[in-house]
Amino acid sequence: MPADAAKAAGLLFLVVVIQLSVMANVDILGGHPNFLLVTLVCVSLLRGAVFGAVAGFCAGLLADTGVFGTLGFTALLLTVAGYWTGRYGETTGRDRAHAPVLSIAVITVLYQISALVLRYMLGEPAPAHHIFGALGPTVLLNLILTVPVYALTRRLLRPREWVTREVRLLG
Amino acid sequence: MVGVLVLLSLVLITISFRSGSGGAVHRVEGAGATVLRPFEVAAERVARPFRDVYGYFAGLVHVKRENSRLKQQVNELRQQALQGQSAQEQNRALRDQLKFVDSPLFPADYAPVNTRIISWASEFEQQVVIAAGSDSGINQDTPIVTRDGLVGRVTEVTGSAAQVTLLTDENSAVPVRDQKTDAVGLLRHGQSEGSLLLDFVRKEANVQVGDVIVTAGTRSKQYPSLFPGGILIGVVTSVGQSDTALYKQIQIDPYVDFSALDAVTALITHKRTPKAP
Numbered sequence: 001m002p003a004d005a006a007k008a009a010g011l012l013f014l015v016v017v018i019q020l021s022v023m024a025n026v027d028i029l030g031g032h033p034n035f036l037l038v039t040l041v042c043v044s045l046l047r048g049a050v051f052g053a054v055a056g057f058c059a060g061l062l063a064d065t066g067v068f069g070t071l072g073f074t075a076l077l078l079t080v081a082g083y084w085t086g087r088y089g090e091t092t093g094r095d096r097a098h099a100p101v102l103s104i105a106v107i108t109v110l111y112q113i114s115a116l117v118l119r120y121m122l123g124e125p126a127p128a129h130h131i132f133g134a135l136g137p138t139v140l141l142n143l144i145l146t147v148p149v150y151a152l153t154r155r156l157l158r159p160r161e162w163v164t165r166e167v168r169l170l171g
Numbered sequence: 172m173v174g175v176l177v178l179l180s181l182v183l184i185t186i187s188f189r190s191g192s193g194g195a196v197h198r199v200e201g202a203g204a205t206v207l208r209p210f211e212v213a214a215e216r217v218a219r220p221f222r223d224v225y226g227y228f229a230g231l232v233h234v235k236r237e238n239s240r241l242k243q244q245v246n247e248l249r250q251q252a253l254q255g256q257s258a259q260e261q262n263r264a265l266r267d268q269l270k271f272v273d274s275p276l277f278p279a280d281y282a283p284v285n286t287r288i289i290s291w292a293s294e295f296e297q298q299v300v301i302a303a304g305s306d307s308g309i310n311q312d313t314p315i316v317t318r319d320g321l322v323g324r325v326t327e328v329t330g331s332a333a334q335v336t337l338l339t340d341e342n343s344a345v346p347v348r349d350q351k352t353d354a355v356g357l358l359r360h361g362q363s364e365g366s367l368l369l370d371f372v373r374k375e376a377n378v379q380v381g382d383v384i385v386t387a388g389t390r391s392k393q394y395p396s397l398f399p400g401g402i403l404i405g406v407v408t409s410v411g412q413s414d415t416a417l418y419k420q421i422q423i424d425p426y427v428d429f430s431a432l433d434a435v436t437a438l439i440t441h442k443r444t445p446k447a448p
Contacts, residue, residue, distance in 0.1 A: 013210075020290035020300075021211040022218040027430060032293075053173045057180065065203020066211070067292045067300055068327040068334040071196050072183025079176045119295055122188060125341035126295065 007156050008043050008051070012059040015039045020066045031137025036063060037111055038145045040078055041085045041103050042153040045093065049086030056082030070122065077114055081107050100150045101143060108142045109135065201329035204300065208332055211289040212302055219433075226431065281399065281438040284308060288432050289332070297340035297360070298326070301435060306330045308439045312397045315435050320403035320426040321345070321386060322435055333437075338367060338404075339429050346396045347404055348387040352377050355387050358404060361422060367405060369421035374412055376419065382407045384423055399438070 019036040026033060040059060044052025060075030085103050093099035112131055120126040187196045286303035303309055305328050313325040315335045323343060327334035336343060338358065345358040347369065354376030356369045372378060384407065388400025405425035412419045 017207060017210040017214050020207070021214040024291035024293065025430070050172055053176055057176045060180075061183075062203060062207070065200045066207045067290055067296075067298065068200050068204065069292060069296070070184055071187035071200060072180040073187075076177060076180035076184065079173065079180060083173045115293070115295065122184070124295075131295070 004047060004051075004157055008047070008055055009058070011153070011156060012036075012039065012043070012055055013062065016059055016062045016066065020063065028141060029137040030134045031139075031141045032134065033138065033141035033145055034108065034111070035145060035149070037078070037081065037108065038104055038142050038149050039153065040082050041107050042100060042146070042150045043157065044082045044085035045089035045100055045103060045150075046153060046157045046159055047086070048090050049083050052082030052086030052089075053079050054082075056080075070124075073115075073118065073122075077111055077118070080114070081111055100146050104142050104146045105139055108139045112138065197327070200327075201332075204329055204332045208289060208302060211300075212287070215287065215289055281440045282308075284437040284439055285434060286437060287434050297323075297337040297343075297429070299335050299337065299432060301333050301335055301437070302331070303437060304329045304331045304333045307437070309333050309437045314398045314402070314438045316402055316438060317427055317432070317435055319428070320405065321398065322427055322429075322432065324397055325437070335435070337429055338425065338427075345398055345404070346387040346389075347384050348400075349376070349378050349407075350383040350385050351379075352382065354378050356418075356421070358384070358423065367423040367425050369407070369423055370418060372419045372421055374417075374419055378407060378410055378419060378421055380407050380410060399440075 015036050019034070023033055023035045036059060040052065040056050043055050047055075056078030057075050060073075060078035061071070063069075063074045063078075064071050085107060088103060089099060093103065112135055116126050116128060116131050183196070186194075190196045284303055284307045286301045286307070288299045289302045290300040292298040292300075301315070309325055309328055311325055311328055313328075313333075315322045315324060321338060323335045323337040323340070325333045326336040338345065339360050341360055343358075343360060346355065347358045348355045349372075354372055356372035356376075359368050359370050360366075361368045369378075369384065384404040386398040386400055386402040386404065387396060388398070389396045403426055405423040405427075407421055408424045409422045410419060411421075
């Protein structure tokens, strides 16, 4: 577990740096790929809800400090995203090949909408038309990123061996 | 565990929101930005060649049309530059004769600090982080330009990095003037991404398509400008007015390409800006 945490911390640190300095300025067909979100979802799927939530919080906090943003804003969104994906990975999505793709698509939409709502609640600029207009391309770009990122994360953090409990019926 | 993290995030948001640009949260952000800075600079350097290649091929699409337009523009500007040069020399001579005392003038009274953008905020925010801070003489509200024109101003600063709010941000407002007619107005963000609107221009003002817009400098005691006068902003692309509106509706095409910012210049002045008594 500590080795996993160290690997995930190193990976997410690198991803935060790449997200802030390279990916945040990438604009393809109006969409903005979120490398950090994709990586976090992959980590959470492989390591579960609590691991995902802690990883999301730490990575989000680092991302917030890197751009002088509202501290805790990205941390909150990524904590919830990590937790939800982790729960899905532990339960319904376990051993399902389509789990990463489905999770990324759903989480990307929810993340964008939640960010918009949160910004609106904080009284900050929340250009809904712009975000909804870019939602389709952003989901598509994130899905394209999913395949290599999930493969890389899977190599780094080996999937858990799920313990199957034998149930014997009495009588 | 997860509940604690969510609660902690909410507490941080509250503190961050209430403390503004000072206090402990600002110091934490400064420390985080300082730690990230060398890594961001390295990542940006690695990514730059790939971005340049992409930009090269993307630019090829419009290159022929752009070439003929630029050739025509060069001829016009050459003539304007000759006229401007003689006018400038005449102006300098007259100022010397009058012993004219002025506020800091752009670009003569400003020392440039050239730096690079190391990170971009999310698509929600029109803000970037530059790799120079107060150690290089940059302060809050320092104007940031490129060779194309005004980019924005510094809104947060630490020793080694600073946050720049771009002109296209919702919270940006810059007093500007039409270089030809001297009509003044307030520059704000436009409806579409990267566009700008010129607001509060009186209906009588004779602003036309093609006019060049520059910063106005301080024109009113009540609203001193953070930007020196004469910095290029962009060109007027449309002028409209309705019977009911009080002001003209003017759209500006900025000279600066805000989606392809790379290196920028912070304008530092040591000349004292005069304050109204």
